[in-house]
Amino acid sequence: MSKFNFNMLEADKGVKSVSFGPNSPLKRLFQMVVIKRECYVNDLWELVGHETVSTRDEKREDIRKSIDWLLKRLADLDVVAFGEHLGMQMTELYQTIRMPRVIIGVLVHSPSKPTILVYGNLDVEEAVVSDGWGTDPFVMTEIGEYLYGRGVAMDKGPLLCWLNAIQAYRDAGVRLPVNLVFVIESMAHCGSLGLETVLKERISFFRNVSCVAMATRRWQSATTPGVVYGSRGLIYYHLEVQCCNRDLSSFEHGGTIFEALPDLFYLLSSLADPQLNILIDGAMHAHPVDLNAVRCADFNYAEFGENLKVPRLPNRTKKHVALAENWAMPHLSIHGIEGANFEADVRFVIPHKVIGKFSISLAPNQRPEDVTRALQKHLGIVWLQRASPNKMMLCEKFVIPSWSGRCNSPEYLAATRAMTKTYNVKPNFIRDGGSLLAPSIFQRVLDKNVVVLPIAEHDIGGCPVNERISVDNYIKGSQLLAAFMWEYAQEKPEGDSVRGMCMPNDG
Amino acid sequence: MSKFNFNMLEADKGVKSVSFGPNSPLKRLFQMVVIKRECYVNDLWELVGHETVSTRDEKREDIRKSIDWLLKRLADLDVVAFGEHLGMQMTELYQTIRMPRVIIGVLVHSPSKPTILVYGNLDVEEAVVSDGWGTDPFVMTEIGEYLYGRGVAMDKGPLLCWLNAIQAYRDAGVRLPVNLVFVIESMAHCGSLGLETVLKERISFFRNVSCVAMATRRWQSATTPGVVYGSRGLIYYHLEVQCCNRDLSSFEHGGTIFEALPDLFYLLSSLADPQLNILIDGAMHAHPVDLNAVRCADFNYAEFGENLKVPRLPNRTKKHVALAENWAMPHLSIHGIEGANFEADVRFVIPHKVIGKFSISLAPNQRPEDVTRALQKHLGIVWLQRASPNKMMLCEKFVIPSWSGRCNSPEYLAATRAMTKTYNVKPNFIRDGGSLLAPSIFQRVLDKNVVVLPIAEHDIGGCPVNERISVDNYIKGSQLLAAFMWEYAQEKPEGDSVRGMCMPNDG
Structure with a gap:
């Protein structure tokens, strides 16, 4: 009971x-x-x-x-x-x-x-x-x-x-x-x-x-x-990279084409560091949440981690920091990849068009349009560094303020x-x-x-x-x-x- | 006719x-x-x-x-x-x-x-x-x-x-x-x-x-x-990263956990550079193929690229280099990701266990066991740099000499x-x-x-x-x-x- x-x-x-x-x-x-x-x-x-x-x-x-x-x-x-x-x-x-x-x-x-x-x-x-x-x-x-x-x-x-x-x-x-x-x-x-x-x-x-x-x-x-x-607010993005007009076989074409997936991984890897900090310049300087409210909240962070069998939590002992992150700090999660081989079988496919799906949660005072503009700029710079001949496109799927x-x-x-x-x-x-x-x-x-x-x-x-x-x-x-x-x-x-x-x- | x-x-x-x-x-x-x-x-x-x-x-x-x-x-x-x-x-x-x-x-x-x-x-x-x-x-x-x-x-x-x-x-x-x-x-x-x-x-x-x-x-x-x-020979690998024991929601858990997908992208991005060079030290110094045989071969590389609507080919005009790549140089292709959201729908999932699927084609004189050993060492070093608390595992799915x-x-x-x-x-x-x-x-x-x-x-x-x-x-x-x-x-x-x-x- x-x-x-x-x-x-x-x-x-x-x-x-x-x-x-x-x-x-x-x-x-x-x-x-x-x-x-x-x-x-x-x-x-x-x-x-x-x-x-x-x-x-x-x-x-x-x-x-x-x-x-x-x-x-x-x-x-x-x-x-x-x-x-x-x-x-x-x-x-x-x-x-x-x-x-x-x-x-x-x-x-x-x-x-x-x-x-x-x-x-x-x-x-x-x-x-x-x-x-x-x-x-x-x-x-x-x-x-x-x-x-x-x-x-x-x-x-x-x-x-x-x-x-x-x-x-x-x-x-x-x-x-x-x-x-x-x-x-x-x-x-x-x-x-x-x-x-x-x-x-x-x-x-x-x-x-x-x-x-x-x-x-x-x-x-x-x-x-x-x-x-x-x-929090939220923007859900699709990031698409295309290398040619149809899926290829790595048997036939491996080594003769710049593949799309490595390009996409490169772009997605540039978005945040291992400490979960978003690396997109310009729109990520959000005001932190009122930590007094967080401190009063009742939330067992350690138990949360143990239930999920998480090896180590970010900011392990700092409940109020973890809660503040979840309540009101910007955060980026990558949800998946569309267009590549996702099944348990073995296929030697080189996917020709792949879509990385990710979302950015927004702090209370972040404007979605500012974040998207900053992201576009960031991706533009990283893409130039990559010097890939492929096509790259960012699409804002939906926005919740x-x-x-x-x-x-x-x-x-x-x-x-x-x-x-x-x-x-x-x-x-x-x-x-x-x-x-x-x-x-x-x-x-x-x-x-x-x-x-x-x-x-x-x-x-x-x-x-x-x-x-x-x-x-x-x-x-x-x-x-x-x-x-x-x-x-x-x-x-x-x-x-x-x-x-x-x-x-x-x- | x-x-x-x-x-x-x-x-x-x-x-x-x-x-x-x-x-x-x-x-x-x-x-x-x-x-x-x-x-x-x-x-x-x-x-x-x-x-x-x-x-x-x-x-x-x-x-x-x-x-x-x-x-x-x-x-x-x-x-x-x-x-x-x-x-x-x-x-x-x-x-x-x-x-x-x-x-x-x-x-x-x-x-x-x-x-x-x-x-x-x-x-x-x-x-x-x-x-x-x-x-x-x-x-x-x-x-x-x-x-x-x-x-x-x-x-x-x-x-x-x-x-x-x-x-x-x-x-x-x-x-x-x-x-x-x-x-x-x-x-x-x-x-x-x-x-x-x-x-x-x-x-x-x-x-x-x-x-x-x-x-x-x-x-x-x-x-x-x-x-x-x-x-060529071939080794097909599964590279698995696991962050907890079940899929989470970025709504509930975004910012409170080190996610698995960014770790996997980081590892996969470390395997090759944008010029298709494999960055795994130790086993990639394969003897090049006899280019005389390649030069004699009949292969229209430019036409190949045009048919596929490839924006730019590696080594554009060098047919023999491209063919040599395909014939007898080691090559790495990434085929897909298992365990993440792959569908066209919108899901706020944080996948808990993701598998990167890739293969390395082997030059004639490369021994599969040497390549796997070099890959293990490479991933070990990169994983240390990443300093992620998650579990990482490499699995050799099959080998063709x-x-x-x-x-x-x-x-x-x-x-x-x-x-x-x-x-x-x-x-x-x-x-x-x-x-x-x-x-x-x-x-x-x-x-x-x-x-x-x-x-x-x-x-x-x-x-x-x-x-x-x-x-x-x-x-x-x-x-x-x-x-x-x-x-x-x-x-x-x-x-x-x-x-x-x-x-x-x-x-």
Whole structure:
């Protein structure tokens, strides 16, 4: 049993110790969530059953069904919601397919209350059993204290926690203290295609939103929850070298041609030194992260290394340096090579066109365009030194800007208090080493502050297979979001005027 | 019509100009081959129909059938032949499967005649339509002057040319001037597994063999045939770097670990400079090839570069240097990377174990063990410089020694004369940039001189797809081998004693 395991008796204990009275609305909400546990687990089982893999064209029908499923659930909670059509999308094979609808919903209780925009996504990452899953990823399976299945932790479970939280208010007979606006997309794994368009087209609809909240990602620590207040940016590059017009055989042509792969390795080797320092002049002088925040974060670096059987970690004993690296320092990872022989067999091929795939994570204050310009210059110089006759080309595949929330704000104070009351421990303020696209879109298009409340514990199973969440944390996540709404109303008792807020016409 | 197109009238012309009389046996043999053209093309069509891909376990039944097919054909020609069983083989999946039989056959006409050991192989390289074949690779298709199909040029066509040549002697009523011994395997594309064992176990059976002849590979020139007198050696390596025990995400772990791919690129980049010079100290001081032979060879280097759209060739105008590189200088090619992301999709993976695959072609006088020892030492030093905590391992996947025939010998003189009479032009003496395993096995185990007579023109289609041979060269190849037997008997009229040569027991 995990230390966060929850039953009614323990709930009482926990609740008492953070000092809210035995008949406080929050306590009644928490109890209601626990009572409905079976029902909430069953909802998640249903939703996981839809294979909502947005990167696979043939799964769009599954996504359509899951959108209908969610619209029905929202209607049951009196949320006025509809699916906004986004038109057609061009696939990699140059076919057009219909894009999934973006669900827009609204639940208004009073113009005088603040309005939270709840963002979520229905789509999930690819999952196939042969990748190493112990269970069918699209049949949620309870084993011991865990629920296994694609999306249980990212992000179907967290999305349902919002619905569970609203249900708890109804069950407890507590009036919802905030207004809610929903934006739920199904293209999060396709670069949130269409999300920005919807927000811009409906911008007046969102003008009364007080803040944007999303429950995604996970804690940095095994024991302490965290509020995510930012994430790094990211640029994904393809670096292509071509030496001739078709693959050759080293039998026939070895020694008679300047091969492409050694050129590519030379270029890629020039990008960083063995100590992980990026060697691209010009755009890598990023301001370091506030190390005070890092020092407060709870993260066992040595254990991390031991689990992965890493022979030696960079900056072995310096937890805060490693975390700072991951949180907010630029970093370069090389992911692979396209076009060369990748199979276990023996082939005497000289690949004629090879693509090195790498990404640079960006510090909060780095501008993607500056980094790409510096990289182009760097590669130009190194290529001149190489003096190869081959063709070299850099291609920026996609860009995610970095994102930082305003921590000194009602939403972050409410998130902190809600986490403290739910988990009985003060949360860390953490950044995410990954790159979250949606927060930067909301911040840029709507100019609203975004807070991310992860409900998933740090260890959500071997990534990307065997994704899991503990039943306990799924239930606690529902409590957390109920508490967040409550605390937010305390922090920001007066809403901006919602006069004139009405549903846009359905489609 | 190619300049080698052959019909009865032109045959007369050609035959006259190399001065053998209108009623000479050789002329009658040549005419007989032309008369049977349709029949020979049909035989090849039948043999190509067997999918004899030895590297695919599930094709062993096809190989079994093709062995039976060939045994029948050999019996029709009065060759006493049987299939020697080789027992079981361990597959990559640790299953045991039966190895294909090696066909051993003998056709003795007189103990006083010299004996040629004819080597051939029935198996072919993998071929799937989706690789870019314009026709079904296992349905031989005649388009214009060419026959398309897997094996038409390497090596089913050449193998049948031997049978066609024997048939021509029968049709022309000319007594075969040599004895023939056959060794025909079906594991040439699996490192000739079992061939050495068969030769050693039956070594007394081969003691009267005068020389080993094989018809494989192709000409170096588009217009001039070549006798292959040697090939480079080859060592195929796997260089593995491992940084932890499972693939990571650059989101979660970028900056907190020393990644494996940059280490591998660093090591691979250290092996050769941009001018293709191998930088491994100690074993790379190979004696250059005899440039006189190279100068005589016919090879249009500039045209080669233009066909491939190569921006600039090494040693652009120096044909003989480029050929020397390919013939007999050590060379290093990098073929690919195993374990990293190779697909066109975007993944933020940090691969945990990556394998660099490369090969070093060896000069005639380089010993594989010296090269591997030098490479180990080189990598050891570079790895120390890198100071990476990761695990590095070099693995020698397989080794083919270099091979050189004795050119000043009856078999090479006979080959030269046979080519001159068949193609009406003096052949080049060429080496093969690839590595031929069988000649080195025969030379080492039987201590016999080996001559390779390529019948395929230089351009046998886009390699490895759309393999082709011109009908003309298939027919001329049959004439060539008939002529080779004839000329060999002239060069070496007295056979070693074949007294006591009898078939080994079947089975």
